[in-house]
Amino acid sequence: MQLQEQIRNFILANLVVFDDEVEFSDDDNIFELGFVNSLFAMKLVTFIESEFQLTIESDEMEISNFNTINNIVNFIQSKSVYK
Amino acid sequence: MELKNGIKCVVWDLDNTVWKGVLSEGDDVALYPQIKEIMEQLDQRGILQSVASKNNYADAMRKLKEFEIDHYFLYPQIHWEPKSKSIGAIQQAINIGMDTLLFVDDQPFELDEVKSVHDSINCLHAERYTELLTHPSLIPAFITEDSKKRRLMYLQDMERQQEEESFTGTSEEFLKTLDMKFIISEAQEDCLKRAEELTVRTNQLNSTGRIYSYDELNYFRHSPDHKLFVCELTDKYGSYGKIGIALVEMNETHWHIKLLIMSCRVISRGVGTVLLAHIMQQAKQAGKRLLADFKNTERNKMMYVSYRFSNFKEVSKEEDGFVILENDLTQIQKFPPYIDVLVS
Numbered sequence: 172m173q174l175q176e177q178i179r180n181f182i183l184a185n186l187v188v189f190d191d192e193v194e195f196s197d198d199d200n201i202f203e204l205g206f207v208n209s210l211f212a213m214k215l216v217t218f219i220e221s222e223f224q225l226t227i228e229s230d231e232m233e234i235s236n237f238n239t240i241n242n243i244v245n246f247i248q249s250k251s252v253y254k
Numbered sequence: 255m256e257l258k259n260g261i262k263c264v265v266w267d268l269d270n271t272v273w274k275g276v277l278s279e280g281d282d283v284a285l286y287p288q289i290k291e292i293m294e295q296l297d298q299r300g301i302l303q304s305v306a307s308k309n310n311y312a313d314a315m316r317k318l319k320e321f322e323i324d325h326y327f328l329y330p331q332i333h334w335e336p337k338s339k340s341i342g343a344i345q346q347a348i349n350i351g352m353d354t355l356l357f358v359d360d361q362p363f364e365l366d367e368v369k370s371v372h373d374s375i376n377c378l379h380a381e382r383y384t385e386l387l388t389h390p391s392l393i394p395a396f397i398t399e400d401s402k403k404r405r406l407m408y409l410q411d412m413e414r415q416q417e418e419e420s421f422t423g424t425s426e427e428f429l430k431t432l433d434m435k436f437i438i439s440e441a442q443e444d445c446l447k448r449a450e451e452l453t454v455r456t457n458q459l460n461s462t463g464r465i466y467s468y469d470e471l472n473y474f475r476h477s478p479d480h481k482l483f484v485c486e487l488t489d490k491y492g493s494y495g496k497i498g499i500a501l502v503e504m505n506e507t508h509w510h511i512k513l514l515i516m517s518c519r520v521i522s523r524g525v526g527t528v529l530l531a532h533i534m535q536q537a538k539q540a541g542k543r544l545l546a547d548f549k550n551t552e553r554n555k556m557m558y559v560s561y562r563f564s565n566f567k568e569v570s571k572e573e574d575g576f577v578i579l580e581n582d583l584t585q586i587q588k589f590p591p592y593i594d595v596l597v598s
Binding site: 187188202206207208209210211212213216229230232233234237 | 425426429459516521522524525526527528555556557558559560562563564565567568577585587588589590591592
């Protein structure tokens, strides 16, 4: 499975979106698409860390690394294991 | 007995612990003296209770009903599986730390088996059950309205879970059906005890791990330089009680969140960041910069992630492990549509 697709499936399954019929591209801001509550934030971090065997450092926990599917994919690929 | 402070839940064995005799061997069992009074007292104090017993479920429940004590127990585990498994199930269902559970059983084997799997649990031999009411670890500093209602609130949780499990739509559709109201207000005197109780009870989502006393909170409530927010969540099943507080220090240029606490019980309802969004809106309206303290306590990573995903950035690290975060207030989330947020 493509990274993009994997991330998209996770978001669809876990983010409580504002609009049931939502469609979004790999560059749409997910923080504007639904309500990013503590639970989703934590699940997303845990999902990325366990699924891709990496550790997200405090200074990497920027919204800009996680606000779109493509940004998440770029972030994962920037971590050493995937270089 | 050597128990850690702050027991939140007592898990009882039944045979030769709660009652004399072995039910499955056909004994005509009878409650030990004072057992019922002890259970009632613990319940009044807001200490939860459950059962881990090797018995036939239907038989044991019938007996508990006959003795009129069945209503005290949340998630009773009555089956033939190892008790460590029962304890694990209770702890997960109630969602509290293993070190806040006390397991009472008459058989050393059972106490050891549970202890071997759950190292941090507290154990007590059943012959010492009369010590339960006088031990400091089972005497909460304050008994509030919320503590007296605690068991009922957990029972409402069980109902919610059953409904959620049988609901076939999406999670946002389910959340909409709950008719949730999130009420934010500035703390009044009558909720300070509960606020103090929250600082003591809620380790997992305390932004700094700091614990405040009643007197300190009362000082902040009167201080013109502070705001003490309290929030309550209700839904169609009833109230979750006071589930969050925030202490904000104010000066001419800044608002500074010194403490943010959310009860773990409401996290699954997706309301964990509503209070934070409210403070962000207020600070922006007042034209102030917004800072927040965070200190890693090993149990509050979710709080850090919540701050960062609400666009707080680290601006400095203090020597004592405190991190200061700042939010430029350019991106503030709207409240989720499935919650009615009321500010009073």
